[in-house]
Amino acid sequence: VDDDALFAVITRQRACRQYRDTPVDDATVERLLTAATYAPSAENHQPWVFVVVRNATARAEIAGSMQRAWETAGRAYSETRLTPAVLGDVDRGMTGGFAGAPVFIVVAGDAQRSAKPTLPSSIFPAVQNMLLTATALGLGSALTTIATVHAGELARIVALPEHLVPLAVVPVGYPVHPLAPPRREPFSEHTHRERFGNPW
């Protein structure tokens, strides 16, 4: 039963790129963050730091920084690699869609708690717990990392000290439209038995 319920959430989780301005209350944010803290981390160091941003000016600054990073760097890399449909989706998020979310959760890793190279493996599972919980609650969310292209700017906006490494910004809010199912290749195209090159 748990497995089916979990699988149903996992298989419908998807990046939301258009948000209603309906507020998200503290209890809901607390549920997302509690879920995040149950993720594994290297040797249980729990190096996650969350800054919950509701202030409209700060959100606009962060979204603006993301948009600039996309337009000056990300897009050129992606243009040749994405289908027009996926590129359109990403564009929509970067150029205003994410900006509409009423809450941004800035996620950083504490380099004083855990060695720097271990931070991503300790932080992104926590983010995934957050995204799944948002999905189960009917909220939209997305894992974005492009704000880390201008990490210093992001750190300044939310006053992160030097030893906290910003790794993600998660917009959270209610979706304007129900999200379509995610598009994924079958696992078997990515899976090998015993050694790479020996397909599943």
Place this chain on the structure above:
Amino acid sequence: VDDDALFAVITRQRACRQYRDTPVDDATVERLLTAATYAPSAENHQPWVFVVVRNATARAEIAGSMQRAWETAGRAYSETRLTPAVLGDVDRGMTGGFAGAPVFIVVAGDAQRSAKPTLPSSIFPAVQNMLLTATALGLGSALTTIATVHAGELARIVALPEHLVPLAVVPVGYPVHPLAPPRREPFSEHTHRERFGNPW
């Protein structure tokens, strides 16, 4: 309902460090890997590569490499930072516990699909989906990254070409003992409002 079922799985997921030799069948492995592929990835590049290792010799080689990395590098860093209880847990996994799992899933990121700096944010959410699904199915699992200290060795064992970056090894199997609840600090100790330094 989905939210409660999900939260129940999320809050009992924990690293398993002692495994039965009961085999894990293909259908179960497929469920874990399907769940993994529903995770988000940068621009939906899906850069994950899974090598499912059941061969006892290969598993022993991987576990041996992990143990050496722990004894020659990891342990010295951690000794001063962990409580004796947590250090004992980690020791148990590294010096034989993980080695007992009947399946190792080596997880790599494809640097030809997605820019290298985006690989961790695209791979670790997939690993978390795998761990949660394992938990829901009554399986033990763990997110380990220490094998990447000797990445070349790991790549050789499972024949990964140059452009596939190994990021994690996930042992999977049935736990010898029921897992105790995870030990976590409350989210509020890690959470700030609007700016770092303004506690939740």
